[in-house]
Structures are given as structure tokens and as C-alpha cells.
Amino acid sequence: MLLMNRFRREAQVLGLLTIGLAWAPLGCASAQVPTQSVADARASTAAAQAVGAEKDPQAALHLKMANNSLARAERLIADDQMDEAKDALGEAKIDADLAFKLATLAESKQKVAEAQTHLQELSKEAGGVAQ
């Protein structure tokens, strides 16, 4: 069983979830693949990437952590360690959510800075009207 699992881990590709699902009925009957957690974690990771989490250092760090946790979860699923996998997916999701918010915050701060610059220009044009 362990050997088989190791073989399977080596054989896994991006379509792991499908494989996991395919194996689930064949594997331990008590261990259900946490499909919802996988979907949630992936959705959060994708969302973080979509808002440009890679561009902000802190957001990028947590996105990387999320991806690491996701990879770990996939390995655990492959190892039939569903409880541990679920925890790892939860951790992947929270890191992805944090990356998302950090990226959003960076963007917001950027907008504030731009708006303030624009405001200063306007104030100058208006002849030093007090802000």
C-alpha cells in the first residue's frame, strides 16, 4: 500500500484531483477526498493571482505558502491521509485569502497615493485652495 502510494505520488500530475477521486472508492472507504476544500483552496489561490498577488512582496509570500500547502494537500490525498490533507487545504485557503487581501490593500494604497498627487496638482492649479 505504501509503495503503491509512493508510486502514485511520483506519477501524479496537475490532474491529481481527478486521480484522487478515481481512487477514492478503491481506497480506504472511511477516508473521503475533501473535494470541497480542494475547490475552495484553488478558487482562493486563483482569486489571489487574479488581483496581482505576485506583484506585492507580502502577498506573493502568502500566495507561495498557499501553493505549497496545496501541493502538500495533494500529496496527502495521494497518501490517503484525508484529514491531514483537509487541514493543509484549510491552510492553503487562508494563505490565499491573506494574499488576496494584501494585494487588494497594496492596490488601494497605490490608488490613495495617486489620488493625493492628483489632489495636490489640482490644489496648485486652483491657486492653493486649502484641502
Place this chain on the structure above:
Amino acid sequence: MSLIGKLPYSYLMLALLPVACGASAATQQLVDARRAYDVAARSEARTRTPAKLLEAEDALKRAEVAHQDDPGSQEERHYAYLAERRAQLAMVESDLVASQQSLANVNESQKVVTKQGLEDAQSRVRDQNGQISDLQAKETQLNNSKLALKGELATEKEARLKAEATAAAALQSLKEIGQIKEEANTLTITLSGAVLFATGKSALLPIAQNALNKVAEALKLQRSDHHIVVAGFTDSNGSDEANQQLSLARAQAVRDYIVSQGIDGGRVTAEGKGESEPVADNKTAEGRANNRRVEIRVSGDGKSGASTSR
């Protein structure tokens, strides 16, 4: 929010210390989670994102319970991890709320500044329009004044031409009674002594008054700042002294008369030239008659014509 949420987590842990006595040391993950929660609980997140903070607190509680039950377990590590991240998330969301508020404030200020700028610009346009109206009114006024002046100038020119014509006509009329000589700056009217005086007398003949009236009228038409010299001359008969006195008396008689006819006395001086400066031969009767004369000189330089007269 729970009572616990209002207190930094470390104080809570101090209170639980006796109960937890005997438990093994917390994992690094739990220590990090406690610290992260503590920081978040003291931050603005407490008021801005309390729900998120509560989620962190829940996770931390589960981690603590797990730590009590089974120190160093996967459950303790997992919930500590979640607690730390949720605490961080609470703070980031709190910062996001603040940042969005700042953006709203700056945008609001922009509106105010833009509105102010627009109002200023409108005000400037109104001012400029007012100035343009004022200038246009002034221009109209000036054009009217210009037209009026043109009219006045035309009238004045007409009047001047008329006056010049009148003056010329008056001078022409004098030719009937005497000689007129116009030089650069001097007008000389020469009246024959026979027309004005009886022989040897300095009183004006009644007929002389007609002639002098015309002279006075003509002089009035000349420029009022010109000086007038009335000079008397005799022929060579008689003594020089007597001739001098007679010529002066005659000049004064003429001067007094024209002044009485309205010529300003300050402008007119009388001079006696005697038999000096003859204009004709004293050997003939005709020449002597010509030498007996009164000259009225009008000069524009304001100086007395006497010193320069020949």
C-alpha cells in the same frame, strides 16, 4: 464581540495559567499565533474588523484546547496556524477599510477643489466679462467724445477761417485810409498826418476818428497778445525838438483814441520819432507830406517795435 475579544489574549492566558499548570510548553506555531492575535487585538482591527478578529480568536481557542488535550498535536499546530493567519487577515482588512476611507476622503477633497476651481474660473470669467463691458462702454464714450471734438474742431476751424477772413477784410478796408505793410512778424499801418491832424496841432481832426475807428476794429481782430507801437513822424520843417514833441503828442493822441475804442492800453505804447526816419524827400512838398505820418506797428514777438524801427 465576546468579553475575551476585548482583552489581549496574553492577559487571558495569564488568567488561565493556574489551570494550565503542568501542561508542556506551547509549540512555536502556538506562540506565533498568540503573538499575532495579541497584536491584532490591540490594533484598529478591534473596532474596524471585529468579526475577523473573533474568527482568529475562535481558532486560537481551539489551538489552546488542543494544546491542553494533546500538546504538539497536528490539531494544535493547524488551529494555531489558522489563528495566526486570521489575526493577520483581520489586520490587513482593517488597513484596507482605512485605506478605502482615505481614498474616499481624497476623492471628496478633489471634488471640493475641482468645484472651487470651477467657481473661481467662473468668477474670473464674470469679472472679465464685466471688464469687457466697462471697456466697451468707455470705447463708446470715447468715440462720442471724438465725434464731438471733431465737430468742435470743424466749428472752430470754420470760426477761425471766418475770423481770418474778417481780419483780412478789415485790413483791406484800411487800405482806403492808409498803407498796409505785412512783414514776417510785423504788420505796419501808415496813416497820413494830413488825414489825422491840422498843421502843427496834435488834436485829432473829427474826420480822423472815422479812420481810427476802422483801425481799432482791425486791431481788435489781430491776436490779442501782439504788442502795438504807435509812432509819430514829422517832416524836416521846424526845430528837431519841436518836431520830436509834436510827433510824440500826435502818437499819444492816436494811442489814446484807439485805447478808448477798446484796445487794451497795456498793449499799446506811443513813441515820438520827430523828423528822423523820413520815408520821402523833404525837399518836395509831396515828399514832406509823405514824411508827416503816424505808423501803427503790430508785432508778434512782444517786444517794442521802437528800438528796431528804422
